[in-house]
Amino acid sequence: MERLTRPLAFVARAQRRAGSDSFAxxxxxAPQPSPVRVRFAPSPTGWLHVGGARTAYFNWLFARQxxxxxxxxxxxxxVQRSSETSEQGVLDDLRxxxxxxxxxxxxxxxxxxxxxxxxIPRYRExxxxxLAQGSAYPCFCTDVELEARxxxxxxxxxxxxxxxxxxxxxxxxxxxxxxxxxPQSVRFAIDPRxxxxxxxxxxxxxxxxxxxxxxxxxxxxxxxxxxxxxxxDDAGMRISHVIRAEEHLSNTARQLMLxxxxxxxxxxxxxxxxxxxxDRSKMSKRSGEAAVAVGDWRRAGFVPEALLxxxxxxxxxxxxxxxxxTRDELLAAFTLARVxxxxxxxxxxxxxWVNAHYLHLATGxxxxxxxxxxxxxxxxxxPAARLEALLESVRGDLATLADLPVALxxxxxxTVELEPDAEAVLASETARELCSAFSQELQxxxxxxxxxVKSALQAVGQRLGRKGRELFQPVRAALTGRTHxxxxxxxxxxxxxxxxxxRLQAAASMARRSAE
RNA sequence: GGCGCUAUCGUCUAGGGGUCUAGGACAGGUGGUUCUCAGCCAUCAGACCGGGGUUCGAAUCCCCGUAGCGCUACCA
Numbered sequence: 001m002e003r004l005t006r007p008l009a010f011v012a013r014a015q016r017r018a019g020s021d022s023f024a025x026x027x028x029x030a031p032q033p034s035p036v037r038v039r040f041a042p043s044p045t046g047w048l049h050v051g052g053a054r055t056a057y058f059n060w061l062f063a064r065q066x067x068x069x070x071x072x073x074x075x076x077x078x079v080q081r082s083s084e085t086s087e088q089g090v091l092d093d094l095r096x097x098x099x100x101x102x103x104x105x106x107x108x109x110x111x112x113x114x115x116x117x118x119x120i121p122r123y124r125e126x127x128x129x130x131l132a133q134g135s136a137y138p139c140f141c142t143d144v145e146l147e148a149r150x151x152x153x154x155x156x157x158x159x160x161x162x163x164x165x166x167x168x169x170x171x172x173x174x175x176x177x178x179x180x181x182x183p184q185s186v187r188f189a190i191d192p193r194x195x196x197x198x199x200x201x202x203x204x205x206x207x208x209x210x211x212x213x214x215x216x217x218x219x220x221x222x223x224x225x226x227x228x229x230x231x232x233d234d235a236g237m238r239i240s241h242v243i244r245a246e247e248h249l250s251n252t253a254r255q256l257m258l259x260x261x262x263x264x265x266x267x268x269x270x271x272x273x274x275x276x277x278x279d280r281s282k283m284s285k286r287s288g289e290a291a292v293a294v295g296d297w298r299r300a301g302f303v304p305e306a307l308l309x310x311x312x313x314x315x316x317x318x319x320x321x322x323x324x325x326t327r328d329e330l331l332a333a334f335t336l337a338r339v340x341x342x343x344x345x346x347x348x349x350x351x352x353w354v355n356a357h358y359l360h361l362a363t364g365x366x367x368x369x370x371x372x373x374x375x376x377x378x379x380x381x382x383p384a385a386r387l388e389a390l391l392e393s394v395r396g397d398l399a400t401l402a403d404l405p406v407a408l409x410x411x412x413x414x415t416v417e418l419e420p421d422a423e424a425v426l427a428s429e430t431a432r433e434l435c436s437a438f439s440q441e442l443q444x445x446x447x448x449x450x451x452x453v454k455s456a457l458q459a460v461g462q463r464l465g466r467k468g469r470e471l472f473q474p475v476r477a478a479l480t481g482r483t484h485x486x487x488x489x490x491x492x493x494x495x496x497x498x499x500x501x502x503r504l505q506a507a508a509s510m511a512r513r514s515a516e
Numbered sequence: 517g518g519c520g521c522u523a524u525c526g527u528c529u530a531g532g533g534g535u536c537u538a539g540g541a542c543a544g545g546u547g548g549u550u551c552u553c554a555g556c557c558a559u560c561a562g563a564c565c566g567g568g569g570u571u572c573g574a575a576u577c578c579c580c581g582u583a584g585c586g587c588u589a590c591c592a
Contacts, residue, residue: 146589202521342523484551
């Protein structure tokens with residue numbers, strides 16, 4: 001048996017590599033291929049985290065590529081931990097990322113409601129169905145009893161599964177327990193045989209009999225458990241492909257049993273690898289390392305295109321050397337066949353690099369949209385064209401949008417604040433001469449453009465016998481208070497003649513003071 | 517404990533029996549960039565988890581270890 005699974009898994013993998021996965025095969029063989037319907041099913045117990053964002057993106061890409069629908073389903077059956085604020089947060093983050101869905105709690109659709117808390121009667125119905133056909137049974141065990149037997153099983157070296165205590169109760173015993181007022185849940189009577197999953201990413205995965213015990217379908221509170229609600233909804237919403245995180249791989253055994261008992265066709269599954277902390281544990285909300293919430297990156301000045309672009313390559317590889325792919329490129333290149341099988345460590349440095357890349361190439365108007373929340377008031381008051389020109393000039397100095405205020409300061413502040421390096425550059429008689437001469441030259445300049453300013457500077461340099469660093473650095477220091485920044489002619493052009501002259505004169509007199 | 521998944525530079529990864537003295541990217545080092553830089557360009561360093569097989573030949577196929585992770589809940 002064991003000998004058989006390996007070669008089969010290999011064949012499945014080889015088929016995926018060759019681009020002929022079972023889905024494609026189904027599509028070409030089936031006369032009427034069923035429409036592609038995928039879903040993203042967050043539980044609103046916190047904010048959207050980066051792993052969820054990546055899963056959502058995979059689903060989004062798959063849906064859009066295949067002309068299918070993306071369903072957003074809110075899995076809020078854990079009443080203690082779910083909240084409406086959190087649901088709103090997740091929705092906001094998805095919107096910010098630009099991952100739009102076709103059906104969901106916020107926009108309805110033919111298979112609603114899309115919040116599990118609003119689908120309770122359906123779960124009850126399906127549970128009754130299973131109860132009636134003997135695939136499920138009422139369980140009267142209390143938490144305390146359950147825990148005690150679990151510990152005992154563990155101590156005896158047996159698997160800590162439910163021991164089937166209530167599975168074969170007689171009707172009168174059940175009546176007795178009910179009269180006692182015991183809590184009553186519904187358990188699934190598992191089918192003890194091997195279950196085989198043909199995973200689109202992992203190939204054949206075999207779950208041997210005895211792996212799971214009878215699990216709970218409906219809690220004593222009447223609310224469904226994850227595995228049950230998930231199957232009832234995926235089946236009821238006609239989901240064709242379930243693309244989700246690997247942590248659910250083992251759960252799939254239970255879900256397969258449920259599809260079978262419900263006489264429903266199971267969707268195709270694709271389990272994507274986990275995103276990991278540096279210690280290779282699952283990246284979670286309390287890992288305390290890099291920020292895990294999408295909102296944290298957003299507030300830190302990362303742009304959605306960069307976050308998504310980074311995340312999608314955590315696990316997916318386009319097959320060539322491209323390191324950054326736009327959404328359109330991904331729409332053309334993405335395939336589950338090229339999603340890897342091992343977990344990936346989240347690398348904030350690389351994300352930062354991707355973000356900087358987007359910022360360095362952005363137009364002024366794009367930066368104005370992206371950077372709105374980060375702009376100082378003085379910048380927001382500027383005419384749009386002026387602001388966009390400034391933004392584009394400083395883009396090379398940005399790694400995140402949070403760098404914007406600092407990068408823009410020389411253009412916005414009324415006076416120049418000298419950084420220590422700049423002060424040192426200006427603290428000489430020669431610097432004073434240069435600033436003074438250049439300020440005079442600028443006052444007579446016919447046309448104010450970067451080019452003309454540059455020529456003027458070079459002319460002054462020639463007269464004073466100075467060029468290169470000696471020529472540019474003092475002027476840069478005088479104009480911006482810094483020793484680095486965008487190209488100097490551009491800086492001067494954007495600053496305008498009046499401010500340039502003013503700052504050069506100020507530097508000249510300051511330099512004189514410190515020289516004396 | 518049981519079951520499952522995974523295993524190539526520090527990190528993300530390419531690779532699917534010979535084309536691998538293992539390729540690319542981030543981070544790091546070095547050099548350059550008729551002004552500077554966190555920019556850009558060039559360059560260096562850096563990996564096939566271990567052991568057995570199969571084969572003329574293994575990073576690649578098989579087995580056994582080992583390690584990490586996931587599931588084993590009336591969490592999702």
